[in-house]
Amino acid sequence: YFTKLMADLTEAKTLVPNNLTDINRATKLAVTGLQARVALYMNNWVAAETFASEYITAIPLSPIAQFGGIWTDANTNELAMRIVRGTSIRIGSLFRGTSANPANIGTITWLPSDKLWNSYDQVNDVRFAAYFKTEPLLVAPRPNRLINKYAGGTYGSSLENVANGKVFRTGEMYLIRAEARAEQDKFTGANSAESDLNTLRAARINGYVPVVLGSKAQAITEILNERFKELAYEGHRFWDLKRKGFPVVRDASDAPNTNSVTLPANDFRFLLPIPNSEVQANPIIQQNPGYF
DSSP states (O other): OHHHHHHHHHHHTTTSOSSSSOTTSOOHHHHHHHHHHHHHHTTOHHHHHHHHHHHHHHSOOOOGGGHHHHHTTSOOTTOSEEEOOOTTSOGGGGTSOOOSBTTBOOOOSOOOOHHHHTTSOTTTBHHHHHHEEEOTTOOTTSOOEEEOTTOBSOTTSTTBTOOOEEEEOHHHHHHHHHHHHHHTTOOSSTTSHHHHHHHHHHTTBTTOOOOOOOSHHHHHHHHHHHHHHHTTTTTOHHHHHHHHTOOEEOOGGGSSSGGGSEEOTTOGGGSOOOOHHHHHHOTTOOOOTTOO
């Protein structure tokens, strides 16, 4: 499947516009971003590094002072493709309800986990303020931590929760290249996982002090943790854990009981059951392992 997908992307790259004048549609660089992502999933580290480098060369990281503007749609820094959304499809409503007025923010659909919330330098990391908000209008027992990444306009406005989808970003490409380099044992020094990780963090964290990575294993851990923070609510975390064969590990405060703190690596629950109606309709279908 992935081999055929890469072949399609290679052909598509010759057919789409080779410019960034209209990022509302697929461009050559958007195809490059997808090639980098697919190569990562294939464990094709050389290709992942090559395609991510092609993207990074074309579109630099956002200046740190402008990073928040990516999420308010004040700028299109780092983007090779976006999905324009209007009032009929409000991305923000996936994560929090739409309020009728500032005093009634509505239902919180998703509550940021303590593990994610506490993983940021909340003073110096510009991602924290761009992605989250502590809402003083919400008082106990209602939780006051909101996902702010796709907030759109102000409470009660027609553009509340209206934000464009960011399909490919330079930040992701740095992390793809860092992982690809680490997997090739290029974890420290120039043109390494270490240099990519430090470059990305310096573009996100005021006063950042570069790290020195001492091993491939440390590099992979740091990169996966950085993907956890950089790509929060962009649909990557579950697949990162699954493709790397890592467990889901929650903080105790995020789990309803001690039995649900950890989902072991490669547990059958990483796959959902096939609906019984589908199994009954087609006797050839075999239920996924672990379900009856």
